Amino acid sequence: MSLLFTNARLIDPEADTDGLGWLLVEKGRVSGTGTGTPPPKGKTIDCAGRCLAPGIVDIGVKVSEPGERHKESFRSAGQAAAAGGVTTMVTRPDTLPAIDNPETLEFVTRRAREVSPVRVLPMSALTKGRQGREMVEIGFMLDAGAAAFTDCDNVITDNRVASRCFTYARGLGALVIGHVQDPCLSRGAVATSGRFASLLGLPSVSPMAERIGLDRDLALVEMTGVRYHADQITTARALPRLERAKAAGLDVSAGIGIHHLTLNELDVGDYRTFFKLKPPLRSEGDRMAMAEAVATGLIDVISSMHTPQDEESKRLPFEEAASGAVALETLLPAALRLYHAGTLSLPQLFRAMSLNPARRLGLETGRLSVGAPADLVLFDPDAPFVLDRFKLRSKSKNTPFDGARMQGKVLGTWVGGKPVFGERKRK
């Protein structure tokens, strides 16, 4: 039971290389790679010079199960992920009800196992009901398989509660993920303050809210020693703080959603609610600073921040409309915009989308090295297409890229050496 990829442009984020070669998969794991003549083994896939990279590990996917299955289910999300080259979805606990007890986590794990073609690692809430008052049973949740702990966009405002949660989590070695937007400044805001939001007359929040939120969390990390990941750093002002914390040796990492790397506040245009995100889209200066921070590695992780919303919750005046966008299928082509613009190399992109998130969660995936699970994505980085949102596999179609010209098509996705997506072009 072996599978040989030949003529592949191997994107190896660990070795930081991008070159032609072959890759052999045996028993669901990578058993060899190299250049030159491949060993004559089993089934062969001729990649014809297309890119073969480690599958994407996407931290922060919202699957609306339990509670809002009409927006997204594990089946539809899993299919979207497979089609987008995402081989591991790390799912959010901001469901209805929140995933805050082992029984709910067990339900989610079972649903995922039954219907999702890709791996699913559920995250747990940090406090019960994401209310910021009592911590969840962190130990039991870890035993039940929680990948990390987060209250998502509900920030724990009580520092005493937050410090106890962090301290308790530290004791168990759990990873805590924080949303670093100061909740008081952010209240009611739907845009980033500045010339543009003011002209549109939208309630806005200063980009400084992010730095304030990050500063607080970093102080709590310094105080408690917890392993910490900031879900989305989106403003240039927050970067020096992050850099200093890393230099001081705190166990800190940071992520960013793909939309904040590829869009800016002006894209909202005439109140287009598909561009309403949390945190709101930032200035072009911030977007460029973030892309640079991903290139240097200061920002570790790129996520889809996949957030399904039905048509009804988006067909409202901007202030009333729901936030978030679906992105499992558009993550890779959107990220490739940064590659085509010359901002990031392919190994740098996959370091942020596959290797770093896997490392942060202690997974073996996210790399092409011998022995790693064969979670792979084969794609053509140049293939052009115009996105039609109604062709997305997600149940919800709320993408800001509707009608956008994009480049980059996934040709095949494998999880543990098994194909989960692709046109079977095999010899």
Next chain:
Amino acid sequence: MTFRQKHLLGISGLHPDEIRTILDLADAHADRNRAGTPHEQVLAGLTQVNMFFENSTRTQASFEIAGKRLGANVMNMAMQASSIKKGETLIDTALTLNAMRPDLLVVRHPHSGAVRLLAEKVNCAVLNAGDGRHEHPTQALLDALTIRREKGRLHRLTIAICGDIAHSRVARSNIHLLGKMGNRIRLIGPPTLIPPGAAEWGVEVFDDMAEGLKGADVVMMLRLQKERMDGAFIPSEREYYHRFGLDAEKLAHAKPDAIVMHPGPMNRGVEIDGTLADDINRSVIQEQVEMGVAVRMAAMELLARNRADAPPEVWA
């Protein structure tokens, strides 16, 4: 005729020639209103619906009178008391109303951008009567007409807009309009009531009345929008009046012939001194109300001409 719009959603999308077209027509209507001469019934047989999702007495009455003077059948819908309370969405309300085939829809809504959203879903002409903090185009047009009639021109004037800029759609529409026509605009107010990024709008920003009013031709006061404030923006009304309320002493910094404007309703003793507001030599507040009807007549007439089923224009 240079007015090609299907809707009047804001000033930002208008060309200066389109603004002039509205003002010229409104000017004629204003004269006829004043003389008591009957108007041509250009809106006869058309249905005008006023949908106000936010309380309004003055603007709604002004639109109603404007429509009736031109012969429209006017209906007022108090949206706060209706189906919105039953959970119907804005778009469903729009579609329901659209099926009744109105010709002109006048809409006010508390959220920025809501009127545009509604306009995308209906076939008739939509007039924005104020959306959130975004735009209030007919107010800016009536202000412009008042200034033009008082000052004899609408360019190369120094215009000071004072007070609660942050929550004001009137200010935004006026900044667009007066800027397009080539005036010098100053914004005066405490920093908490100046929206972020305002300095990049091509205006000058002041937080001192004496300095900001120096040499102004027009002083436009704004109402302190207490109902839109969700927290402390100013310490007290009396401190606000002391620093930013317009009285004769502060007005002395402006040009001797400077006019005083206010979109109403006024908070006397908060943003403006009552005696000054009533001074017919300086205050044009009553004339603004008068011009409001004329401007709304002109806007509705022009939109009615542009509607899809209007008889084709005959070029002589």
